[in-house]
Amino acid sequence: MFAPAAQQDALADSTTGVIVSPDGVLRAVIIPVDREKGFAANESRVEIRDRDGKLLIKEDYSSRDGEQGYRVQEGQWTSDSQFFVYDTASSGGHQPYRAPTFFYSRQNNRIRNIEELTNRAVLSNEPPPFKIVAPHSVAIVSSPDEYSAGRSFDIDHSVIVTVNLQTGVISPPSKWPADALP
Incomplete structure (x- = not known):
């Protein structure tokens, strides 16, 4: 599901989502990609x-x-x-407990995986996968500790951390912030 109706424009092709920034200057366009004709698009381009x-x-x-x-x-x-x-989901069902979450930075004109900031796996064992915290932070469901090579993720003990996308500062694990947007 895409952002609330107040932040969306619909295109003629209903399978493509356009999400307009609150200031109306930018648009995120989510385009389904279908490599094999006749199958439902299971992958995306942003x-x-x-x-x-x-x-x-x-x-x-x-x-x-x-x-x-x-x-x-x-x-x-x-x-x-x-x-x-x-957030994304694997098109092949690999690691279904993970929800790779990305963000676009307007200042840097760059897309990054949020795991680059947190060194924690973003997990999808409980919805929602993320919540926006004004003005520019995001709360995510994550592994309880930083991950390292060869270590499995503890999905049964997930935590919620809030990441300031501008500074990269990560809050201590907590519950969903009261001021988070659904």
Whole structure:
């Protein structure tokens, strides 16, 4: 499901989602990618465009076989319009407990995996996978500790951490912030 109706525009193709930044300047366009004709699109491409439609950046999560990529599940802008946050699911069912979550930074015109900031796996064992905390933070369900090579994720003991997308500061584990947006 995409952002609330107040932040969306619908395109003629109902399978494509356009999520408009709160200030109306940028648009996140979620495009289903179908490598094999006749099958439902199970992977996505994300494009960030200005209000005139000029492409600023894109990230393609599709794979050659349609089973090694990612599908965008949900996306939302922060209230200050500086970041677009979205979570994904594996198109092939690999690691179904993980919800790779990415964010676009308007200042840097860059898309990054939130795990680069947290060194924690983002988990999807309980909905929602993330909540926006004004003005530019995101609360995520994550593994309880930083991960290291060869270590499995403890999905039974997940925690919620809030990440300031501008500074990279991570809060101590907690519950969902009271001021988080659904």
